[in-house]
Amino acid sequence: MQLAGKKVVVVGGSSGIGLATAELARHAGADVIIASRNAEKLDAVAGRLKVAAIPADVTDDASVENLFRRSGQVDHVVVTAAQLRTGPFKTVPMADVRSTFEGKFWGAWRVARVAEFRTGGSLTLVSGFLSIRPRPNSAIISAANAALESLSRALALELAPVRVNCVSPGIIDTPIRAAMPEAARQDMLARAAAGLPVGRVGQGEDVAHQIVACMTNGFMTGSTIYLDGGALVV
Template sequence: MNNFESQTVLIVGGSSGIGAAAAKAFAALGADVTIASRNQAKLDAVAADIGAAVRTAVLDTTDEASVEAFFAKAGRFDHVVISAAQTPGGPVRELALSDAYAAMNSKFWGAYRVARAANITEGGSLTLVSGFLSVRPSKSSVLQGAINAALEALARGLALELSPVRVNTVSPGLIATPLWLKLGEQARQSMYEGAAARLPARRVGQPEDVANAIVYLASTPYATGSTVLVDGGGAIV
């Protein structure tokens, strides 16, 4: 079993979904975990749920000054995970350019700002979270696919630039996270059931599935420049 005793882990976007699951997984393995996001109340709820000594920090990755100030005071981390993003979507000809810029600013430039500012231990790791639309494009989510592909390319380049820090990407498919709560319960269940019927895995992903991949990449000294798909086979159907 992986052991992260005495190792420090920062989860940016740790207040819900995949980030919260990753924080819980690292804490269970003995890590000293800090979760960061823009919402203190959500951070407190996740910290209480984990039940370990989890630190919290308010951080807005779209604000360059906020990111720089946070890492100037935070010190060094052994592992950093970036899963924070707010990405409005829709067809290119219908999505307002302001929304498109905001999506890119949040998911791509947010990760870029953190990667630029974070102080990571040599031999430690930086893990980004993209999405399978990078390799399985959708005509209604073109921008999201482009952003995910850009993140994966960024990680490969950073694996060279930041070496011996290891840089990887986890690429999830459809995951049952709070993101989908905006849909009504019936519509959400219908979407999940339809996806499970199509996917080779015959199920919808859970945040813990992605957290397992994040822990794997952080704990494997020979993994860098990699993209790990956790999509139930979504990229091949």
């Protein structure tokens, strides 16, 4: 029970990578709080995992303050919350790219500013491999991910002795692509899997294992871990 007696807050914990992280941390003995916007979905997941739930929106200062007022001092915080809007650089509406940055980057910033950590605590941000392997029509995601990776290094200095790391996933099969038609989604995942040295796309649990390692390895800070099934070497 690597996390026995530790309080872990997973912001974005009602789905995908955050949900898998909450589940793994719970299995490792932690008292887990999950946070996200949709209270009904959040409560359903919390009930299933037997963890606590606090609704929060990372785009709202007061909401993030309320989350950490209610959670009190914590040992480990993970931020996976993001809702991404993107499109061709020349035509994607400014409102969409601003909202992507507002949630993914400024959301993590707000959480980092407000959370109060116990001795030995850590903050783990989640970026994405587009930071260093850009693709067409996703410039704003590349930029937000790179900014998060840079922020985590800066905060490893400024928030020390709190340890701050960033996990940068490749393609992970989560509900993040739920809006795609199912056949197109499966086709995209199959093509991605075929192009990777590991021969498969990632699962939420793959990333969760790395995030829990960031929590528990007391020598790890200022690191960005690229966890992508080998996407960076093909």
